[in-house]
Amino acid sequence: MKIGTRARYTLRFMIALGRLSSKGEPVGLGEVSRSSGISRRYLDHLVVPLKSASLIRAKAGRAGGYVLARPADDIRLGDIIEAAIGPIAVTECAVDPEACIAAEFCDCRELWMLINRRITAVLNDYTLADMLSETWLARVQHELRKADHEPELARI
Amino acid sequence: MKIGTRARYTLRFMIALGRLSSKGEPVGLGEVSRSSGISRRYLDHLVVPLKSASLIRAKAGRAGGYVLARPADDIRLGDIIEAAIGPIAVTECAVDPEACIAAEFCDCRELWMLINRRITAVLNDYTLADMLSETWLARVQHELRKADHEPELARI
DNA sequence: CAAAATCCTATGAAACCACTAGGATTTATC
């Protein structure tokens, strides 16, 4: 039930890239490394699946680097996470009904499916642009309060 | 982002126990093993944290076994899962604000918190009694359709 | 006492994760 550093760092990378490449100029991994605190060598890895998924574009050679392949508001957080670690599937059976070997014993499948949906719902509701915007924090904190059933508890 | 067999088997164990011990008689692990398809030896392990969390009670010796320590409608699914694998925390920082070392770089904490809340919300909304009831499947499938924004798609 | 159960400790195999490393290739600039 953990989200590993792979997914977390990948998201942080995309946020950093979104900030640094706003002018459309390629950004080198060295610069991203400095501004995100992720080791240059590790970034090398994170970048591969993002490229395969066409979320970023690379320009090789001197003065090369990476750019977002699409506008940030067209990149859902789920796209990023799935590129990093594959499809969201808290269990096999949550995603593939056939994968449930113990169907005769086990009534848990719909529960795992429900949890899976709740996670993907969050990830699909927000885009990279949302996380880059000024109002991001306020928006999520508002959502958090709704979940809490604690309406209107100002914290600023 | 996986829910391991530990948590899944523990839940299945509790469901099986709930069914078998409805009369308040202790149920042996041998019987649970047969009816749940989980190896007797492995059940031995799953049972320990459930007992520590006072979700089940053991009666040792001949004709001993386990019983639910409370009525099933007083046992939330979250209680079971947390007993099995500890607090739900998709990331450290989602649960402990201090755990975020990279706060200066990273704006992801509220996102992980939100996902964490969505998961615990499901787990706290339902009880073991819900999963034991006849209407369980229909209820969850209804929830799933709501999430889909596919209102009223009958499937029976 | 003996059977049937819980209870305790250990261990091994496998998978997964985080990260490092070396070096090949590409390409803009001089």
Place this chain on the structure above:
DNA sequence: GATAAATCCTAGTGGTTTCATAGGATTTTG
């Protein structure tokens, strides 16, 4: 065309966690 700066490709390692089995000690009831 050489060079520097970047991407790109392939390995591999150390550590942790997880899944599961096993042996045997202890408890308690018939």
